[in-house]
Amino acid sequence: MQAEVPSNAIGHRAVRREVRHVSARLKPLVGQLMFHFLVTAVVAWCILPFVWIILSSVKVPRELTALPPILPTRLTWENYARVFEDRPFERYIINSVIVAGSTTLFNLALGSLAAYALARLRIRGKLIILGLVLAISMFPEISIVSSLYVMLRNLKLLNTYSALVFPYSTFAMPLTIWVLTSFFRQIPKDLEEAALVDGCTPVQAMARIIMPLAAPGLFTTAILVFINAWNEFLFALTFTSTIERQTVPVGIAFLPVLFHVPWGSISAASVVVTIPLVVLVLIFQRRIISGLTAGAVKG
Amino acid sequence: MGIQNRATSTAAFSRRGAGVGGYNKYLGYLLLAPALSVVALVAFYPYLRTLWMSFHDISLIFRTNEWVGLRNYAQLLRDASYLNALRNTMVFTLSTVALETLLGLVMAMVMHAGYRGRGVVRAAVLVPWAIPTVVTSMMWSWIYNVDYGILNYLLGRLGLLSGPANWLGEPRLAMVAAIIADVWKTTPFIAIILLAGLQGISQDLYEAATIDGAGARARFFSITLPLLVPTGLIAVLLRLLDAFRVFALIFVLTNGGPADATEVLSTYAYKVLFSTTDFGYGSAIATSMFLYVLVIAAVFVLFLRPHLAEVE
Numbered sequence: 001m002q003a004e005v006p007s008n009a010i011g012h013r014a015v016r017r018e019v020r021h022v023s024a025r026l027k028p029l030v031g032q033l034m035f036h037f038l039v040t041a042v043v044a045w046c047i048l049p050f051v052w053i054i055l056s057s058v059k060v061p062r063e064l065t066a067l068p069p070i071l072p073t074r075l076t077w078e079n080y081a082r083v084f085e086d087r088p089f090e091r092y093i094i095n096s097v098i099v100a101g102s103t104t105l106f107n108l109a110l111g112s113l114a115a116y117a118l119a120r121l122r123i124r125g126k127l128i129i130l131g132l133v134l135a136i137s138m139f140p141e142i143s144i145v146s147s148l149y150v151m152l153r154n155l156k157l158l159n160t161y162s163a164l165v166f167p168y169s170t171f172a173m174p175l176t177i178w179v180l181t182s183f184f185r186q187i188p189k190d191l192e193e194a195a196l197v198d199g200c201t202p203v204q205a206m207a208r209i210i211m212p213l214a215a216p217g218l219f220t221t222a223i224l225v226f227i228n229a230w231n232e233f234l235f236a237l238t239f240t241s242t243i244e245r246q247t248v249p250v251g252i253a254f255l256p257v258l259f260h261v262p263w264g265s266i267s268a269a270s271v272v273v274t275i276p277l278v279v280l281v282l283i284f285q286r287r288i289i290s291g292l293t294a295g296a297v298k299g
Numbered sequence: 300m301g302i303q304n305r306a307t308s309t310a311a312f313s314r315r316g317a318g319v320g321g322y323n324k325y326l327g328y329l330l331l332a333p334a335l336s337v338v339a340l341v342a343f344y345p346y347l348r349t350l351w352m353s354f355h356d357i358s359l360i361f362r363t364n365e366w367v368g369l370r371n372y373a374q375l376l377r378d379a380s381y382l383n384a385l386r387n388t389m390v391f392t393l394s395t396v397a398l399e400t401l402l403g404l405v406m407a408m409v410m411h412a413g414y415r416g417r418g419v420v421r422a423a424v425l426v427p428w429a430i431p432t433v434v435t436s437m438m439w440s441w442i443y444n445v446d447y448g449i450l451n452y453l454l455g456r457l458g459l460l461s462g463p464a465n466w467l468g469e470p471r472l473a474m475v476a477a478i479i480a481d482v483w484k485t486t487p488f489i490a491i492i493l494l495a496g497l498q499g500i501s502q503d504l505y506e507a508a509t510i511d512g513a514g515a516r517a518r519f520f521s522i523t524l525p526l527l528v529p530t531g532l533i534a535v536l537l538r539l540l541d542a543f544r545v546f547a548l549i550f551v552l553t554n555g556g557p558a559d560a561t562e563v564l565s566t567y568a569y570k571v572l573f574s575t576t577d578f579g580y581g582s583a584i585a586t587s588m589f590l591y592v593l594v595i596a597a598v599f600v601l602f603l604r605p606h607l608a609e610v611e
Binding site for chain 2: 039049050056064066069110116117121129133135139140142144145148150167169173227230234237248249250256266277278281286289
């Protein structure tokens with residue numbers, strides 16, 4: 001008996017201490033749960049719409065329009081097959097690869113020279129040049145679509161790859177110059193100076209020292225330019241008129257309008273042209289983020 | 300010979316510590332020239348030419364080209380479709396950017412916090428950014444589908460809808476639908492810029508504030524938010540200008556309909572240019588957009604100046 005009283009008292013105190021302890025631990029726990037919920041919500045909001053289109057692309061027609069919308073009970077590649085069988089969808093993809101690829105090469109070749117000059121050499125009005133270049137990329141494309149159309153028509157360039165590759169410089173060149181200038185600035189100057197002391201010319205220093213060191217920056221810029229060119233719509237819609245030269249976004253946009261293609265095939269086509277980009281993003285997530293912020297913030 | 304002499308003498312000078320820039324006065328301009336010529340040819344010159352065309356009556360069909368002075372601009376003020384498009388563009392721009400900034404801040408903080416699997420979250424956030432705008436529109440029009448769309452099904456299941464909503468067929472809903480789709484597509488961009496801003500804030504500040512007894516909320520409002528303002532302003536400016544020229548998203552999702560409820564300046568200008576081939580008037584609309592953008596940018600630069608100076 002006597003022994004129980006103190007043990008009980010100790011027990012109460014222990015419980016009270018335990019309760020305080022638990023509530024002190026519960027508070028961050030609740031916060032943590034809420035945070036996890038937030039993370040899940042953000043991820044869900046970002047990827048579920050795309051997951052839904054992937055699901056729609058592998059459903060049989062009957063399940064596509066089934067109410068309530070359900071998960072597919074069996075997978076079908078029929079929608080994918082139809083995209084390529086009914087019409088030469090691969091033509092759009094080839095065109096896009098050519099246009100986006102040429103845009104990337106062209107702008108990186110010219111843009112890297114300009115960016116090197118802006119990052120390293122003595123140039124008057126550097127800030128004004130950078131500002132004007134940035135401004136060009138921010139003005140509405142629709143403002144130049146009418147005059148570019150007339151120019152391309154006079155040059156007989158409408159419905160050619162050039163009709164897209166050169167106008168794409170309006171957004172690709174500013175992007176290249178801004179991102180690369182910021183990358184070049186991060187490379188320590190000592191390296192080039194050492195090369196110059198050893199008798200290199202600036203051009204040699206650029207080719208042998210800077211460009212190899214800037215390779216990651218060049219690569220990041222290339223990804224950004226490629227994705228932007230791949231996705232461009234207004235110029236592609238206006239300056240091309242036949243499937244021989246039209247790019248993927250135009251092809252997708254016209255699927256339902258002109259050809260009354262069913263949703264299964266539209267979903268399949270959408271997935272086909274987007275998966276490469278999503279894979280790029282998943283692999284190079286870190287680089288893309290640093291590239292996007294290099295242009296916007298550090299400038 | 301003279302240039303060579305100068306080049307070698309400046310090279311010698313640069314060896315004495317004048318730096319890389321001292322080598323050749325003209326090299327920099329030489330390297331800049333190709334890129335800037337391209338920009339001049341495909342951007343500067345076309346802007347000027349559009350401006351020039353806006354003072355003319357040009358029809359590609361009837362092959363007319365006649366100087367009319369400011370007549371096209373006078374017509375803008377009387378054109379109900381233009382004023383409607385201007386209003387819609389403003390509603391679209393302000394709503395999307397406001398929502399994106401709030402959501403983008405949440406996303407940036409989620410991406411910034413340290414936990415396992417953060418890389419996966421960052422990659423997931425980039426998915427909408429990478430998806431072509433045209434695909435975004437297609438995807439959302441399938442989600443918005445009246446009969447088979449998942450959105451109507453889910454809202455009905457939650458008891459939020461009595462009957463199926465015609466998202467893209469009803470004027471008011473169509474604008475909301477376009478705004479949601481755009482917010483989905485472009486919030487990641489603002490989030491990534493804000494993330495860079497967050498990463499630039501020194502951890503010491505938070506530690507000092509914690510020692511001084513500041514709670515999470517106080518730390519957010521007195522450190523995070525004020526220090527994010529400069530980056531935030533840049534991100535908001537870029538997004539404002541981008542939302543203002545929205546084209547592909549609207550063109551594919553609603554094509555300006557129903558009953559012009561989602562007609563924005565870009566889609567309206569496009570129709571005037573390429574449906575009626577009225578290149579004079581179309582160019583006037585396009586030039587007016589250029590001027591609005593100029594005003595938005597100027598206002599922002601005035602705002603940004605003191606903030607940027609503060610950071611430096």
